[in-house]
Amino acid sequence: MTRNLQAIRARLAARFVALAHQVERLEVSRREPVAADFAEQAVEREDDEARDSLEKVTVAEMARIRLAIARIDAGGYGICTACGEDIEEARLVAVPEAARCIACSDHIAGHA
Secondary structure: OOOOHHHHHHHHHHHHHHHHHHHHHHHHHHOOOOOOOHHHHHHHHHHHHHHHHHHHHHHHHHHHHHHHHHHHHHOOOOEOOOOOOEOOHHHHHHOOOOOOOHHHHHHHHHOO
16 A cells, blocks of 8 residues: 555645634634624524534544544554554545544444
8 A cells, every 4th residue: 555644644734724724713703793683693693503513523623633643653544543454545535534444433333
């Protein structure tokens, strides 16, 4: 399995920066003043819930990316953290921050 780890690391780092900017924008929008109208406040609260969910998903992706970069730096990138086997190249192309092979991911998801 041939990988250009520096290119993968650079793509992961760029994605991390983009996600950090997204979180920053979400936090800025959260600090905006609320509307005086009660109906508008209700809509804004619904928007806040959506922003909170998006931020939670974004922060989780950032954590996975941070761990993937650490695995690259430590020489363990592309090795399943559950079984120790190589993670399929196609999976790493689709999900470069993947820590587990498909079989282990499916196994863990099936027991969640």
